């Protein structure tokens with residue numbers, strides 16, 4: 001379909017920006033050799049205080065040291081990073097004069113490492129690289145040093161994407177930086193890191209995986225965009241992302257509940273689904289549930305989830321996303337009933353009802369199913385809508401137009 005004036009040509013091609021991935025139980029032990037192959041001599045290792053105390057980090061350090069690589073550890077990563085925490089990490093990176101980066105942890109850690117490397121390598125005002133309209137969305141000027149990302153949860157997919165998410169505290173906005181140059185040079189995915197995770201963390205991150213796959217699969221088709229270079233990372237659903245999304249849904253649907261219950265085999269499977277879904281959404285982009293999640297996580301009052309640090313109120317990322325998903329997929333179902341039916345079946349649904357299949361799975365996995373369950377009520381809808389409408393990059397990737405009126409309906413549906 002082209003525009004009435006014939007000026008706009010629709011996209012006919014899609015790009016595959018694949019990550020290098022090494023996947024399998026135990027691969028963290030080869031990080032020294034991998035870093036050496038990338039030319040590393042002095043490495044900054046990013047982690048958070050909880051993961052920093054675990055055996056994974058000790059194992060990785062030993063492997064790096066055995067490869068004669070200098071290691072300096074930064075363990076002050078803020079879970080749910082902010083502009084301030086990104087800049088603190090960047091200062092560490094700048095002062096240490098590192099030639100390579102390693103991140104070991106969840107999405108917050110991997111994202112912090114991406115930002116630290118960016119601001120240490122190409123210093124700028126913080127908002128320069130941040131997505132519009134919050135920031136100036138300036139392009140990253142050149143290649144960043146090698147970064148080996150090692151996820152320890154089975155969720156975020158950050159190890160294969162060029163996205164770093166943070167809260168800009170002064171503006172009370174959750175946004176991020178998106179550039180193919182932020183994509184880690186190597187994702188070292190060791191599912192054994194997930195064997196000791198509390199069930200709640202596996203559940204929350206598992207639903208993040210499913211939503212990455214579901215949103216990539218139901219995003220607006222890449223061919224509906226106007227043709228123009230450079231192609232955005234969020235291209236919309238395309239044959240490459242479909243491949244990852246479908247397989248992630250098949251495996252995720254099969255293994256999520258068993259993974260929550262503690263099966264190591266199922267956790268291996270879920271980690272592979274997370275990797276596939278990360279590859280898919282890194283090329284297709286997510287949409288409404290993630291856009292709404294920014295507001296749900298940002299406006300939290302006093303919800304705390306078992307299995308997570310209890311000092312601060314927090315809705316874990318995967319929960320803040322999946323809470324909106326049934327409402328969002330009821331809204332998008334009409335745009336492509338066939339895809340919604342396929343997805344529902346992969347998740348064990350019988351009657352093609354994707355929203356219903358997700359709710360059943362959420363109940364089985366023991367995560368909150370409504371916004372009310374994490375402390376919101378009808379009076380919060382205007383603020384939630386306000387926090388979501390600014391997520392233009394995500395909303396424009398939805399298969400239907402989403403404005404304020406639609407968001408009111410979507411949040412009321414999620415209550």
Ligand SMILES: [Fe+2]
Nearest residue numbers: 156208317321
């Ligand atoms: Fe996510």
